[in-house]
Amino acid sequence: MTNNSNGKKISFIINIVYIMIILFVIYIILRYALPVFLPFIVALFVSYLAEPAIRFLTSKLKIKRSICSVICITFLLFILIGAFALMSVTVISKLKQMYEDMPKYIEQITAYFDNLRIKNDYDLITPFEQLTLKLFEYLKNIDIITLFSGSFGSVALRSFSGFVATIPYALMTLIITFVSSIFISVSFCEIKTFILMQFSENNRQLIFETKRSTAGIFKNYVKSYAALMLITFLELTLFFIIFDIKPAASIALIIAVVDILPVLGVGTVMIPWAVICFIGGNITKGLILLSIYAVITVVRQIIEPKIIGENIGLHPIVTLIAIYVGLKLLGILGMFIMPILIMLARDLQKKGYIHLWNEKNS
Numbered sequence: 001m002t003n004n005s006n007g008k009k010i011s012f013i014i015n016i017v018y019i020m021i022i023l024f025v026i027y028i029i030l031r032y033a034l035p036v037f038l039p040f041i042v043a044l045f046v047s048y049l050a051e052p053a054i055r056f057l058t059s060k061l062k063i064k065r066s067i068c069s070v071i072c073i074t075f076l077l078f079i080l081i082g083a084f085a086l087m088s089v090t091v092i093s094k095l096k097q098m099y100e101d102m103p104k105y106i107e108q109i110t111a112y113f114d115n116l117r118i119k120n121d122y123d124l125i126t127p128f129e130q131l132t133l134k135l136f137e138y139l140k141n142i143d144i145i146t147l148f149s150g151s152f153g154s155v156a157l158r159s160f161s162g163f164v165a166t167i168p169y170a171l172m173t174l175i176i177t178f179v180s181s182i183f184i185s186v187s188f189c190e191i192k193t194f195i196l197m198q199f200s201e202n203n204r205q206l207i208f209e210t211k212r213s214t215a216g217i218f219k220n221y222v223k224s225y226a227a228l229m230l231i232t233f234l235e236l237t238l239f240f241i242i243f244d245i246k247p248a249a250s251i252a253l254i255i256a257v258v259d260i261l262p263v264l265g266v267g268t269v270m271i272p273w274a275v276i277c278f279i280g281g282n283i284t285k286g287l288i289l290l291s292i293y294a295v296i297t298v299v300r301q302i303i304e305p306k307i308i309g310e311n312i313g314l315h316p317i318v319t320l321i322a323i324y325v326g327l328k329l330l331g332i333l334g335m336f337i338m339p340i341l342i343m344l345a346r347d348l349q350k351k352g353y354i355h356l357w358n359e360k361n362s
Contacts, residue, residue, distance in 0.1 A: 019356050026341065030330055039173050043180035047188055050076050054185060069185035077178060087257075090250065206353050213347040217340055224307050225260050231303065232256045232266065232296060239292045245285075266296050314343060 034041070050072040057068040184191060196204055233256035240248035255269045270293040277286035314322070319339055326338030348354045 015356060015358075022356075027329055030334075030337065039177040040180050043177050043184050046073060046076055046080075046177070046181045047185040050181075050185060051188055054188075066186050069182050073178070073181045073185055077181070081174075090254070206348075209348065209351060209353055210344065213344055213351075214340075217343045217347070221336075221340060221343075227307055228300070228304060229256045229260055232259050232300070235296050235299065236266075236292070239295075243285075243288050243292075245288075266293055266300075270296075314339065314346070318342060 047069075050069070053072045054065065054068045057063050057072070058065050196207070199207060233252050236252035236255055237248050240246070240252055245251065255266055258268055259266050270289055274286040274289040274293070277283070277289060322338040322342045323335050326334030326336070328334075330337060345354065345356060349356055
């Protein structure tokens with residue numbers, strides 16, 4: 001009995017150490033190796049996405065594979081870069097609009113405090129409010145010359161200079177990714193065969209199963225969050241049209257994209273926006289925004305467990321732990337990667353390829 005108990009303890013310790021080693025290796029790869037080999041990893045991914053189209057063109061139209069690779073890779077990268085550029089331009093334009101509207105909000109906030117003092121016939125302006133007024137007055141009178149002549153301007157110029165300095169590196173990375181994608185695509189079958197030859201038959205089966213599981217998980221992951229984003233976008237657009245908040249579709253799209261980010265959600269935009277409306281004296285609009293936020297949150301709480309649960313299938317506490325650990329280790333990207341890794345481990349465990357924890361039926 002004692003030997004059996006000691007054996008279980010040793011087995012438990014070995015499993016824990018095994019899991020820790022795997023997590024450590026994954027962390028090292030994602031933290032240090034991924035940034036170095038990122039252009040080639042992206043190139044491999046782009047080549048993989050373009051492979052069906054290349055096969056179709058080579059088999060149906062009898063075009064040389066090298067020509068098909070150049071055409072398909074160029075077209076695919078053009079779409080990806082165009083989508084990223086469009087999203088960036090949209091976000092920058094909205095931020096520019098917010099900056100241009102800042103004097104209007106400052107005047108509304110200043111008038112709010114003035115009216116508060118007049119209506120009550122005594123000074124209700126607390127030291128915090130006085131400091132706020134001074135800050136708003138400073139922001140209202142600031143101009144571009146002052147902005148770039150002070151210490152903040154020095155920081156801004158240094159940041160801009162740093163951004164400009166990264167442009168050659170970004171262009172070089174883009175060129176390397178493009179050329180690598182073509183080279184990999186031209187020899188895709190040979191590269192795939194060479195890589196598989198380095199593993200035993202059992203490990204090849206594990207690789208194939210990992211590929212199938214990852215593809216299924218990623219598909220379900222994207223489908224789940226795309227459905228949630230679409231529902232949020234439609235809800236916001238409808239409410240904004242009803243209450244004449246313009247431009248309805250553009251604002252709804254930005255908020256829906258923010259809503260994809262775990263933990264953040266719609267409240268990241270809606271609540272500060274409502275607070276600004278309250279401070280600016282637009283109580284009606286502030287209440288409308290909070291009401292919209294409440295409705296969307298209730299609908300989200302009702303539909304999210306069904307959509308996410310059916311497609312992903314992780315327990316909420318496991319998902320929360322994965323998101324938090326991923327955030328602490330790898331930043332925003334880790335919030336998405338870590339749940340996918342946990343789901344992959346769960347699928348491989350169920351199919352018997354790995355054994356990281358004990359289950360009821362084991």
